[in-house]
Amino acid sequence: MDVLVCIKRVPAPGGKVLLSADGTSIDTRHLGFTIGPHEECAVEEAVRIVAEHGGSTTVLTAGPPEADEQLRYALSMGADHGVLVETGTRELDPQATATALTEAIRLLESESKPFDLVLFGNETADAGHYQVGVRVSRALGLPIVGGIKGIEIGTGRVSLQRDVADGVEVYDAPLPAAAAVKEGLNLPRYPSIKGRLRAKKSPVRTIRPEPSPGGLRTVRLRRPPEKEHETVVLGYGAEAAGAVVDVLAEKGLV
């Protein structure tokens, strides 16, 4: 089983996101970077599948040179190979991203053999276009299901599950196939010290494609309005007890 996981370098959450002066990008001065939670689950799943069924895990990203850090994080979780498609520091739109990834996958497959399973995060943690997995799969002629929270490998086939309103949908697809997975698929591990040391020493392959323009152009980023936090003082000391009980009852907690 050779599994490919596509990941993206995104700002780590936690702080207020500041915008650059021209409003077309975010100010990254104080930001750390990470991969989104969906993708972390995709890497974890790939590592588990390979541990059980043999083969290898390759992690692929399109982005700036610094995305090396995210590839190495995936390697420290247990992935075997890292491939960086260097597309520069500007944010790519989904179409351009998909093109870059597709070409890279074709190149990798031409050098050895097709991947049995290609995993994506359901959507990126920053842009959230929900497009790249579908576009790449379509270009490669692979079946894909999104929102996946369960994967079972059979003989030449894969069973994919996702939650729906009143139950679970189960898809059965022939391999090779693709899936866009969601957080909750598994509980990703923390990278071990040994894993990190191995990741540091692993080679990461870099591909520098001819850039292809996408169809979208960033005009301006705008911060959503701040959520208003309303604080209501229910009372002071013992006199507040009744009001607190009412609130808890209203929320069904007592």
Added chain:
Amino acid sequence: MNTLPDRADVVVIGAGIVGNSLAHHLAQFGWRDIVLLDKGPLPDPGGSTGHASNFVFPVDHSKEITALTVDSMQQYEKLGTLTAPGGLELARNESRVEELKRRMASAKAWGIHAELLSPSAVAELVPYIDPSVIRLGFWTPSAAVVDPLQSGVLMREQAIALGALTVSANTAVLGIDTERGRVTKVRTDRGDIETPTVVVASGVWSPRIAAMAGARIPLTPAVHQMIDVGPIPELAETHTEVSFPLVRDMDALMYERQSGADLEIGSYAHRPILHDTEDIPSIEAAQLSPTQLPFTDDDFDPQMEDALELFPGILNAPGAGVRHAINGLLSVTPDGSPVLGETPEVAGLWSAAAVWIKEGPGVGRVLAEWMTHGTTEIDVHGADISRFYPHQRTAKHVRARAMEGYNKIYGIVHPSEQWESNRNQRLSPFHPREEALGARFFEVGGWERPHWYESNRHLLEEFAEHIDDRPHEWDARWWSPIIDAEHLAMRNRVAAIDLSAFAHFDVRGPGALDYVQRMAMAQVDKPVGKVIYTPVLDYRGGFRSDLTIVRRGEQEFRVITGGADGARDRKWFGDHVPDDGSVVLTDVTSAVATLGLWGPRARDVLSALTEQDVSAAAFPFGSARELTVDGVPVLALKISYVGDLGWELHAPFEQGLHLWDALFDAGAEHGIVPAGIGVYGTTGRLEKGYRLMGAELQSEYNPVEADLALPKVKSADFIGKEAYLKAREQDAAARLCTLTVDSHTDSGGTRRYPQPHSPVLTTSGDRIVDNAGRGSFVTSAGSAPSLGAYLLMSYLPPEHAVEGGSLLVEYMGERYPVTVARVGRTPLFDPDDRRMKA
């Protein structure tokens, strides 16, 4: 809630461990109307206190840092926020083994129990260590983990209970107003507070806050990396926050401590990563907190290998991973010490910055004492913000030294080690000549001072039978036998010594005499032309300084003090200038170049260059004259710190080079040599039993103990007089003695030379402690080539301050027999001072 008062007696900015402790102790000392502000939320406002690793190792080579730490541990313990699993400092290589032995001596000198342990004994205490990686362990049973956030909560509660404190979190300081150099108001986003006193306890933000008032707090934020690895079953099984001893893997420049089921690993090994205070993210923009920045893996990876080597078992535990990793910000200063005290630029603006968790409560107490009584029980001159000269407060200097000093945090630092960055800032006019003579420059207060001259190497042959070389590299580091040769050439002939690092203040005006009388312990109301050596005491009667005052006129005095203490003395003297305009104090340091000329031929050299009478009768010892020396107007002082005939020659700075050339031309036939500070500060001084500020003279000792008390007490009032009078009436708890080392040979047959801070022990090896609780240790050490001895100075309690008595000194893990050669100040060399007065 959060209603700010319009006015306060003091506003403390920053509710980390230091600000909380300070507010608490100010309340204890009787202050009321204290306001404590923080721009962040409580109890963790987001500064370094919130992410620190919170362990405390009490032993430091610095006496004052150890004292602050011990004081802090007592406070944490009293608050119930201290757990003491003990701590180990480990040596992987041979030089660290030596360093741990030196640490043992410091532990003994400062009175902290510690032991050296074999690798297997270390592994018994911490079973998950691989003992084959280490050579020696330094075990401090009292090493502890503390909770500074909870301590802060309790300290605030106590101050609030006294009705002394208003706390306002989420309050940003927008400005600090001053009038005529004095703090008047703090402006915040919740209103303004009128106040005469503001304390900046704002950690890494301190420079920014101080700048609002026009002052500089010299520190820079720097990154310290930390990771948490877990869960580890062996640690989880303890069901405690910390059961196993704390570990400092000194040669890997890192530490490891249990934190529940995790092992927390911190590093000081990575490249120095400095930040600008202005670039610290706001609370909103910070992903974790403003002082917990995104982790940079590449910097930490080499340390992981070291950690894995020492703790192979647990770090490879199945399922254990890196659960948390940050680049934590802490404050680094140009010399590694805290920055405490009132800023020299703005009256009423105090700094309480660059303090570790281990010193926080103690610093709060000491500062509160300082702000209340004007002086402190623990001598903290090494942390005094006024120790920095102006150029040392610039961003360029701070960055350069922080960059250089970062890896010294866990490094092995020789006591005489010189800084390499940002040198050549203050050069005497003699500098080109000194460079040409192969001077080895040591830095003091930014001045480059020759410590010895390679050009004098040929003298080693001449004085070969009186000079001992030092076979051990550590003893000989930052030292040369040439110092002893220069010393002997001076004693035999004559030497010139560059003393341009001296600080000089002119005091003039109708109130000048009263003012200098108030500052000095000695009688300064002497005839014009007299030179007066005097201790300067603090309010408790301890040493603040010792210096020379020249009476140049009825209303005119020149104060001359050492380069190391010039900036602190400048503030002390400036603070006490009367408000009525009757005294003008002018710092003329940059206008004066000083050359010392001493030795039996000194008069021959000087008289060849001046027509004025420089005979003993016309120019007696202890006097000052205006001379013309080869056309250079010179203020000549007939005094000596090295015990030989001669003068300090104070010349206009721009004519210094001419003076140098003239003296060396005239001196050639008398065999003049240049001599360095090795002679002036150590060999010559020790033979004469002269005391040195910062070494023998500390605020924790008084003039009676240092044997600097004068036969008569002047009638004029002076700072510290009451305490001085009291000390004169009491039996001294200790007396300053000079000791000789009887045998230098260690167990391996190598001659060793004990250095300052070595503990002095009884012949049975017991620590010596005086009635005031002060341990005996070596304050100064150096060779006395004219006596054929190696001398040590130390305060000893009366039962040991007996001439001829035998004691031991511990140095680098071995003990050397010493004899008390002198009790008190009478010099061992030329006890009647005949040479100086010849």
